[in-house]
Amino acid sequence: MKKINIILASFLIAGCQNTENSTIKNLEQNNIPNYTPASEDVIDMHGEIENKERFQEFLNNVENAKKDSIRVVKYTxxxxxxxxxxxxxxxxxxxxxxxRRDKFGQGSIISTTCTTIEVVETTEKTDYILEGCEDTIDYTVLVTWK
Incomplete structure (x- = not known):
């Protein structure tokens, strides 16, 4: 009986591990660097958008065939x-x-090439969607709510 209690206690302790620490270890083991926000990143924190003007600048550069790059970060x-x-x-x-940093997601890197960004406006929101892409995955880049 004592042996069974020790085994059960071991399972309980193992099941109560801190998942945040194990996630950090998994990131380190897979050589996935921690994400550190940059001042020019466009941040989407549950619909609250930081650096909208930088995103608009990127759209203008695409319209004018001017080279540019940007990072949009959406938080789960x-x-x-x-x-x-x-x-x-x-x-x-x-x-x-x-x-890869989404603990409950696919944990993958997906790349494609697209021709443009379509702006779809409704009374409630504006969607920015990549168009003319090589494959047909959801390519919503950003959604702004009015």
Whole structure:
């Protein structure tokens, strides 16, 4: 009986590990650097957007065929950053989405090439969607609420 109690206690202790620490260890083991926000990043924290003007500047540069790059960071409900890098070379937009820091997501890097960003306005919000992409995954870059 004493042996069974020790085994049960071991399972309980193992099940109560701090998931935040184990996530940090997983990031380190997989050589995924911690994300540190840069002042020029466009941050989407649950609909609250920081650096909207930088995003607008990027859109203007795409319209005018001027090279530019930008990072849009969307935070999950649990506070994990998902990075979306957009690099415009004057002709096409290379889109790279990195969800490896999302503890509950796919944990992948997806890249594609697109031709433009479509602005779709409604009475409630404005969606910025990559168009003319090589594949058909949801390419909503940003949503701003009115």
């Amino acid at each position: 409900e649990k506070g994990d950053p998902m990075l979306h890098d957009l690099e415009y070379d004057g002709e096409v937009i290379k889109s790279t989405t990195d969800t």
